[in-house]
Amino acid sequence: MLAIAEAVEAVTNSSDMAARLLAVGRLREALPSAQEGGSATASGLPAQVDVIQADAFSLDLQGNGSAAKLVPILYRAGAEEPLLPPSQQDSFGHDQFNRYAEARPVYSLPGNTFVVLTPTLRRTLAEVRRHQSSPLAVKRDLMSNPRGFLRAALEADDDPTLLDRVESVFIETPTYSDRVIGLGLWEPREVPWLARTPTNWFGHDSSDVVPQRSVADLSPEEAGELCVSVDKAIAAGEPVVVYRPAGDAPDALPFKVPATAEMRDDLARRASGEAPPAPPPKSAQPAPLVPLIRTNEGKLEHQQDFLQRPAVPPGLPACLETPLKLHQTHGLEWLQRSWQAGAPGVLLADDMGLGKTLQGLAFLAWLREAMQSGLIKRRPVLIVAPTGLLANWSAEHARHLSGDGLGECVAAYGAGLRTLRQGPDKKLDVTRITSADWVLTTYETLRDNSGDFGTICFAAMLADEAQKVKTPGVRITDAIKAMNADFRIAMTGTPVENRLADLWCIVDGVRAGWLGDLNAFSRTYEAATDPEALQPLKAMLDQGFGGAPPLLLRRMKEDHLPDLPKASQNVSRAPMPDIQLRAYEATLAGARGDKTPGAVLAALQSFRALSLHPDPHMEADDAAFIAASARLTVCFAVLDSIAAAGERALIFVDKRDMQPRLAGLIQRRYRLAETPSIINGEVAGARRQARVDRFQAAPEGFDVMVLSPKAAGVGLTITRANHVIHLERWWNPAVEDQCTGRALRIGQTRTVHIHVPIATLPAGPKSFDENLHALLERKRTLMRNALLPPEFDTGDVDALFNTTVGDG
Numbered sequence: 001m002l003a004i005a006e007a008v009e010a011v012t013n014s015s016d017m018a019a020r021l022l023a024v025g026r027l028r029e030a031l032p033s034a035q036e037g038g039s040a041t042a043s044g045l046p047a048q049v050d051v052i053q054a055d056a057f058s059l060d061l062q063g064n065g066s067a068a069k070l071v072p073i074l075y076r077a078g079a080e081e082p083l084l085p086p087s088q089q090d091s092f093g094h095d096q097f098n099r100y101a102e103a104r105p106v107y108s109l110p111g112n113t114f115v116v117l118t119p120t121l122r123r124t125l126a127e128v129r130r131h132q133s134s135p136l137a138v139k140r141d142l143m144s145n146p147r148g149f150l151r152a153a154l155e156a157d158d159d160p161t162l163l164d165r166v167e168s169v170f171i172e173t174p175t176y177s178d179r180v181i182g183l184g185l186w187e188p189r190e191v192p193w194l195a196r197t198p199t200n201w202f203g204h205d206s207s208d209v210v211p212q213r214s215v216a217d218l219s220p221e222e223a224g225e226l227c228v229s230v231d232k233a234i235a236a237g238e239p240v241v242v243y244r245p246a247g248d249a250p251d252a253l254p255f256k257v258p259a260t261a262e263m264r265d266d267l268a269r270r271a272s273g274e275a276p277p278a279p280p281p282k283s284a285q286p287a288p289l290v291p292l293i294r295t296n297e298g299k300l301e302h303q304q305d306f307l308q309r310p311a312v313p314p315g316l317p318a319c320l321e322t323p324l325k326l327h328q329t330h331g332l333e334w335l336q337r338s339w340q341a342g343a344p345g346v347l348l349a350d351d352m353g354l355g356k357t358l359q360g361l362a363f364l365a366w367l368r369e370a371m372q373s374g375l376i377k378r379r380p381v382l383i384v385a386p387t388g389l390l391a392n393w394s395a396e397h398a399r400h401l402s403g404d405g406l407g408e409c410v411a412a413y414g415a416g417l418r419t420l421r422q423g424p425d426k427k428l429d430v431t432r433i434t435s436a437d438w439v440l441t442t443y444e445t446l447r448d449n450s451g452d453f454g455t456i457c458f459a460a461m462l463a464d465e466a467q468k469v470k471t472p473g474v475r476i477t478d479a480i481k482a483m484n485a486d487f488r489i490a491m492t493g494t495p496v497e498n499r500l501a502d503l504w505c506i507v508d509g510v511r512a513g514w515l516g517d518l519n520a521f522s523r524t525y526e527a528a529t530d531p532e533a534l535q536p537l538k539a540m541l542d543q544g545f546g547g548a549p550p551l552l553l554r555r556m557k558e559d560h561l562p563d564l565p566k567a568s569q570n571v572s573r574a575p576m577p578d579i580q581l582r583a584y585e586a587t588l589a590g591a592r593g594d595k596t597p598g599a600v601l602a603a604l605q606s607f608r609a610l611s612l613h614p615d616p617h618m619e620a621d622d623a624a625f626i627a628a629s630a631r632l633t634v635c636f637a638v639l640d641s642i643a644a645a646g647e648r649a650l651i652f653v654d655k656r657d658m659q660p661r662l663a664g665l666i667q668r669r670y671r672l673a674e675t676p677s678i679i680n681g682e683v684a685g686a687r688r689q690a691r692v693d694r695f696q697a698a699p700e701g702f703d704v705m706v707l708s709p710k711a712a713g714v715g716l717t718i719t720r721a722n723h724v725i726h727l728e729r730w731w732n733p734a735v736e737d738q739c740t741g742r743a744l745r746i747g748q749t750r751t752v753h754i755h756v757p758i759a760t761l762p763a764g765p766k767s768f769d770e771n772l773h774a775l776l777e778r779k780r781t782l783m784r785n786a787l788l789p790p791e792f793d794t795g796d797v798d799a800l801f802n803t804t805v806g807d808g
Helices: 001-015 017-037 086-099 119-133 136-144 146-154 162-169 221-238 261-271 326-340 356-372 385-399 414-420 430-434 441-447 475-482 500-510 518-526 533-542 578-593 596-614 622-627 630-645 660-672 685-697 733-740 768-785 794-805
Strands: 050-054 056-062 069-075 105-109 112-115 180-182 240-243 255-256 291-292 345-348 382-387 407-410 439-441 461-463 489-493 567-575 648-652 677-679 703-707 722-725 752-760
Touching: 056 119, 056 136, 056 162, 069 136, 086 112, 086 119, 112 119, 112 518, 112 660, 119 136, 119 146, 119 162, 136 146, 146 596, 162 518, 221 261, 261 648, 291 475, 326 345, 326 356, 345 356, 345 500, 345 648, 356 382, 356 385, 356 461, 356 489, 382 385, 382 441, 385 407, 385 439, 385 685, 407 414, 407 430, 407 578, 439 441, 439 567, 439 630, 441 475, 475 500, 489 500, 500 518, 518 533, 567 630, 578 596, 578 794, 596 630, 622 630, 622 660, 630 648, 630 660, 630 722, 630 752, 648 733, 660 703, 677 685, 685 703, 722 733, 733 768, 752 768, 768 794
Parallel strands: 050 112, 056 180, 345 489, 382 439, 382 461, 407 439, 461 489, 567 752, 648 703, 648 722, 677 703, 722 752
Antiparallel strands: 056 069, 105 112, 180 291, 240 255
16 A cells, blocks of 8 residues: 555656656556555546556668658667567557657557656657658668767767766667668669670570460450360360461461460450450558668678687587588588688589588588587578478488487478468567577568568578579569578579679678679679689689688589599480471571561571471371471480380470470370379479479389479489480570489489480581580580670570571
8 A cells, every 4th residue: 555655646746747657657556456455446547548668769760762760669678578569669650759859758659558758768769850850871870870870969968977878778679680771662673784684585485485466366256266275275184275367377476375264264255245354453552661781782882791600619410310422521611611710601502413402401400509509599590492492401301310400490481381470460470480490481482571581680591592592683682681690501503694793693692792892793794705804703702711711612513423423415416307397497588588686586486496396286196296306306216215224314395385295295105104294383392392202212114204494403303314305405504404413413323314306407507406506515614614604695696596597
């Protein structure tokens, strides 16, 4: 009762609103115990309001450009969690704090809640409020060093003790990395100094890129005819329908549509004259706020320093089950020495098949054992991989590490991601993720949830197939660079896939600022054609610095796997049959008549398609269909010998509608019990790995898999095959080598035969296939001996066109 009496007296005698409310708050705290004893009851103001006091804050920057706002987050000194629940914090930080020109002693919040600021907190927040209208650059300066900024601003205050008290008022929260400048709406950026070159001249399937006529051009009668064809194709399991209306000129472009229920229904509506349905209204859901970063693109804005880390003895982790090969031991030691030296991150760029995954797992297991022994602070590790490789990471973890390996895993993708969402805003359960030992997610999930992932401090982040983040100015790249990780590992067998800027972007994600800004990098190195001009760049990557190991570690199979069976390349040429030759000569004549840039590209697309087959939808028996293509003739001659030997093959073909037709031809010709498995972009990651597992585990004997170069060219281990057939060539030798690497890798025990079927002309100049082969071989040599990018540029396209078409 004494506490109640004192609180009542304080309420009665206080003339200051803040003091009176604090007294009401103390009265509310004293009432429950008195009510339980029956000596007091609550009514009036004490029963109706909540009064809480704030004496500390942290700071966030949210929004874009001139609309960016400083958002204070209230705390009690010494507390780890914010003082207010999310709804009330949102009301304070985004509404009440900005409603008044100066910081107030008391703020009224929803739910009959009053928050009272201590005098020191109020004075400090007054300075923050004063800068709410400052330019964005000033706000970023404040965010980069809040304590220093506020001390400088308050130095002239009359209270000599204020500066010392400010130190305890501001709370450093373990939120975003130093590279993050605040939260805001992400906007795409132009990189004008980076010359834009097409990185995929002919698409993943050139038939999808060759101009096709739109169904909007069909008459109702033609739409009805095509609707019937689509319905039949759906019933027959055919993926695509190609339709030429009666009366079309022979050289008119066809209608090519997917055989789907949606397309059938659309065509039915068009046939009946019904207008197509209106597009659904755009969602009113506001775009999410994401971490915005210092990009280092136009100028150098952020440079990561080396860190001081505790001493951790190097060595093999106790849970490592798989013996490491010599080069893998060196790789683990390089990772450990880089971490020990305080490096922010590294690029592990070993050739395909050298076991980058195993080296990464071994290092992370070593790091976890250091956490378990108390040598370093316990934090989760983050592994980011393409969707198709998630199952592979789980399988490799179980295979190479004993016991619980890296510990408890949070699978932040698919169904696992849904269980992590909470609340009406579907935010991720950051507490659950932080409590995990390791987190496995995809690049797209990280991009879409970067605001949540970015608040977690990871002991390490490993980005597998890091060429996914080779492009500056896109959200996936920014999301990776925004993560707060003590140590970063980028893993890719192709650090330069399209251009040297790929390398800059990947390195900038693991060691920001090491290669300077993108503008200067591009001007210095991208225009270089002489490998000698790239020597300074190679030195920055290959040489150690200040006692630290090199940033880049890259070993090639032929140099570091003496026990790996050799690869044998077999280039097999066959003359085009008449039907293919006629189509080729017609395209050749048309190409000589129009050499504008668009026509050049269209001609090369046509050469590429018809050199595989002049009519992939040809209605003919199997023998006639094969005989119509020089490449298929070679391919099946090779398969005949493989089947006779009871061996296995991987066939890489890009054209999507050729894949099931090829699989059917193989099943019928060799009387296989099942149609050969196909892996392309439509096959989800778990199904993809299941198909590989079946192929790997099947009994001895002939078998084939049909694969798309881009979808199946990375991350898969298919060592039961010792033949690789590049039935349709990819434009980038690095991608083609990745495909070969599915079979030519650790675990392979036989010579891998690489077959390249080439269609030739009976007489005269070299064919498209021959010219493409020569160009790919030249670029492959440059790629391996220097850092010159292997992707086609406009000069390569022109050269291929000119050597193929000639002067006529």
